[in-house]
Amino acid sequence: MSDPNQKIIAEITEEIQARIPDWYGKGVLVSSRSPVLRTSKKSYFLDYHLRPQAGKPVKLMVKIPRQRNIEMTLPQTISAEDLIQKAKLEYEMLQSVFEKVAIIEDPHLRAIRVWGYLPRWNAIVMEELQTKTMLEILAGIRMRLGVSTAWRSFEETMMRAGKWLRHLHGPPDELAFKPFDYDEMCSYVEMKMGQWKEVPRLKVKVPAIQEAFANVLLDVKNERVPVATLHGDFTLTNLIVSSDGSISGIDLDKMSVGPVYLDLVRLIADFSLREAVRLGYFFHHEHLCASTSAFLRGYFETHSPNWRLLNVYCAKEAINIISWFEKRINGTTVIFRIGGGIYFWWMRRYVHKMLNQYLTPV
Numbered sequence: 381m382s383d384p385n386q387k388i389i390a391e392i393t394e395e396i397q398a399r400i401p402d403w404y405g406k407g408v409l410v411s412s413r414s415p416v417l418r419t420s421k422k423s424y425f426l427d428y429h430l431r432p433q434a435g436k437p438v439k440l441m442v443k444i445p446r447q448r449n450i451e452m453t454l455p456q457t458i459s460a461e462d463l464i465q466k467a468k469l470e471y472e473m474l475q476s477v478f479e480k481v482a483i484i485e486d487p488h489l490r491a492i493r494v495w496g497y498l499p500r501w502n503a504i505v506m507e508e509l510q511t512k513t514m515l516e517i518l519a520g521i522r523m524r525l526g527v528s529t530a531w532r533s534f535e536e537t538m539m540r541a542g543k544w545l546r547h548l549h550g551p552p553d554e555l556a557f558k559p560f561d562y563d564e565m566c567s568y569v570e571m572k573m574g575q576w577k578e579v580p581r582l583k584v585k586v587p588a589i590q591e592a593f594a595n596v597l598l599d600v601k602n603e604r605v606p607v608a609t610l611h612g613d614f615t616l617t618n619l620i621v622s623s624d625g626s627i628s629g630i631d632l633d634k635m636s637v638g639p640v641y642l643d644l645v646r647l648i649a650d651f652s653l654r655e656a657v658r659l660g661y662f663f664h665h666e667h668l669c670a671s672t673s674a675f676l677r678g679y680f681e682t683h684s685p686n687w688r689l690l691n692v693y694c695a696k697e698a699i700n701i702i703s704w705f706e707k708r709i710n711g712t713t714v715i716f717r718i719g720g721g722i723y724f725w726w727m728r729r730y731v732h733k734m735l736n737q738y739l740t741p742v
Contacts, residue, residue: 385417388454389426392442392501396428403495407433421448441508444501458502466633471497471504473632480547489544490628509628511620518616519659531667535674540627541619542678549608549640552683557604562597569593572699579706592739599741600688605639612636614643615650641693644679648672649697653731662730687742695738702731
């Protein structure tokens with residue numbers, strides 16, 4: 381067995397087989413197929429198919445973090461100190477989130493069950509749910525056609541996403557608060573506006589946007605914002621939905637402590653701006669608004685968001701998304717830039733419309 385990857389795969393497989401009785405009890409059958417190493421931008425994966433004596437088949441997934449877009453063998457990956465710390469942190473976060481969600485009396489809110497961390501291979505072992513991401517659902521043909529029943533189902537899912545995030549953050553009346561970082565936000569807006577002035581194709585009315593931002597930031601200068609442990613990348617691709625409609629957040633490696641509005645606007649902007657434009661959903665604006673409202677209802681329930689703060693953070697994300705699209709188009713071929721220029725024109729109109737909405741005083 382000269383392939384170093386295969387040697388490690390065999391060792392992990394042997395360890396998994398030894399631990400399965402402790403996790404699932406005796407008599408669990410493990411597929412005899414040798415697991416195939418899957419690769420993503422940030423991780424390696426191994427899948428194991430189990431068949432308990434009672435109950436449905438189970439799929440175990442082994443996740444090993446890797447350097448993003450860098451070719452490394454498994455032996456190199458599992459010995460990298462920064463990746464070891466990353467895996468340990470993600471394992472702890474997965475455990476914490478599972479414990480939080482497990483006590484919720486709502487069958488539609490789930491968390492990934494994590495079974496263990498294997499330090500010898502820097503690997504996390506967890507159950508893999510049979511799911512679709514919310515982005516896959518949003519991109520479905522029925523959603524594209526604007527079928528009302530499909531969008532109502534999506535609204536219900538967005539409400540559950542809000543509930544899931546609320547349980548991750550903790551009860552609203554138990555959250556800590558800190559002063560809004562006015563100076564940091566002003567500096568960020570000034571930096572972005574300076575960058576936009578250097579990109580003529582954006583055709584952005586920078587002075588008007590700066591003035592509008594200055595006004596809304598003054599309105600929230602003395603506000604206090606709730607802080608909690610954040611997901612850190614709460615987007616449509618990191619929310620998965622099972623066939624029974626239950627929802628779970630995944631990819632917890634960016635968790636940190638910060639204002640809860642950062643998680644909220646990450647999903648709102650990803651859904652109503654980035655993906656809406658990519659999928660052509662600016663023609664379904666009423667459905668986008670209804671789904672966003674459902675998400676906020678799920679999160680706040682009987683409480684009410686601070687709309688002024690929410691709009692400020694949403695406006696910041698809108699700025700990020702305009703910059704993101706510009707970089708995507710600039711980094712492509714000349715032919716794509718021509719088509720991209722037309723697409724970018726539509727995108728700019730829509731995102732600017734939303735940006736103006738966020739910057740309108742409440």
